[in-house]
Amino acid sequence: MKAVVQRRYGSAVLGDLDVPVPGQGEVLLEVRAAGVDMGTWHLLAGKPYLVRFIGFGFRGPKSPVPGRDVSGVVTQIGPGVTEFSVGDEVFGTCEGSFAEYAVSPVARLARKPKGVSFTEAAAVPISGGTALQGLRGVQPGQRVLVLGAGGGVGSYGVQIAKALGAHVTGVCSTRKLDLVRSLGADEVVDYTVADFTGTYDLILDCGGNRSLSRLREASTPRGSVVLVGAETGGAITGGFERALLAAALNPFVSQKLSLLMSEERGDVFDELRVMIEAGSVRAAVEREFPLSEALDAVEHVYSRRSVGKVVVTI
Template sequence: MKAVVQRRYGSAVPGDLDVPVPGQGEVLLEVRAAGVDMGVWHLLTGKPYLLRFLGFGLRGPKSPVPGRDVAGVVKEIGPGVTGFAVGDEVFGTCDGSFAEYAVAPVSRLARKPDGISFTEAAALPISGGTALQGLRGIRPGQRVLVLGAGGGVGSFGVQIAKALGAHVTGVCSTRKVELVRSLGADEVFDYTVEDFSGTYDLILDCGGARPLSRLRGATNERGRIVLVGAETGGSITGGFHKSLGSLLLNPFSSRKFVPLMSTERADVFDELRVLVEAGSLKAAVGKVFPLSEALDAVDHVYSRRSAGKTVVTI
């Protein structure tokens, strides 16, 4: 099968590999599309180095193929699998989705939403699941601020917050303003012109550029600041330093920082499916790349040029 092959951190090339065999609780997928997010760049480069100590491989990546978001068709059923059959169209996450075939655990798969393409489905799992988990507990009428509203997680965050009945303010760059408006944001701030104002019940920080003091000052009493990620902090800890620092501030304020460690689970993806089929959520797919240009897709996301989600099609 054709695949992107990575034997060491910092280097990946197109290549050929044997088709993998599904094990206990797994299925073999014919991959139709794979989503791209900053996590793929981190695992390609092995940075920040803290990731290597968190189980992704000290000297080199555990998976020879990058990519995690996946949408495709079940081609083979592994031992002990129930609930899926050959020919089922599914989406979710796995190790190694930048390939023509990939093995995925059924614990991280859900049925593809009706009425959308594989490209749209591949954009949903990680970014959509992260936004969904970050917005748990939002009540109708509350005010939600989404920083980085034009990116992968942010574009889903705007829509999910609206579906939950919140008043949503998005912050993004100039060229993403119309996208964020089209996703249902009640207000949009172009940060190249002016910074956001007001106070909020929840801030979903997908950008990571603003200091913790600025975020806390924009939060209502007993509000929450959900830290999705940050691309600052250097090669050692990356954005993790911000999350760690936020925990030191929590005992001294009623406004709480919540460093988000989202999980990849079938039930979360099934919630996304329900929202999509209800018309409350859509994948804002920006640019699409073929498998032969998968590394260009990763560079596109890393450069922060992507509006919405970037997807690789196979």
């Protein structure tokens, strides 16, 4: 099969590999599309260096093929699989979706939402699942602030918070204002002109790396600050210090400060499927790239040229 092959961090090329064989509890997918997010770049580059210590491979990447978000068709069933059959259309995550075929555990898959393309479905799992898990507990009428609202996670954050009945303020740069408005934000703030004001019951922090004191100042006394991530934290830890500080501070303050560690789970993706089929969430796909240009797709996201989501089609 054709695949993007990555033997060491910082270097990958289009090449040929054997089609993988599904093991216990796994299925083989004919990949139709692969979503791209900031995490794809981190695992290609091996940066921040922290990623090498948390299970993705110390000297080089454990997976020879990059890409995790996937949509495709089940073509082979591994031992013990009862959840899916050959021919089923699914979406979720795997190790190595930048390829014509990929193996995925069924626990990381759900049925593809009806009425959406493979491209749209592949743009959902990691970003949509992260936003959904970060917004757990939001009640109708609450005020939610989404920082990085025009990015991958933030674009779902705005829509999911709206679907939960919240009043949503999205913060983004100028060229993403129209997208964030179109996703249903009640208010939009262009941070290049002026920063946000007011207080919020939940802050979903997907960009900007603002200080904890700034985030606490914008949080109601019993509000939640959910740290998703930022790209301005340095090559070694990627800003993880802010999360450690939040964990240390959390027991001593009235607000709930947490680092989100999102899980890639089929049941979470199935919740998203229901929201997509109900029309309350959609994938804001900005651009598609063919497999031969998968690395350009990653660079497009990393260099912050993307508006919404980017997908590699196979």
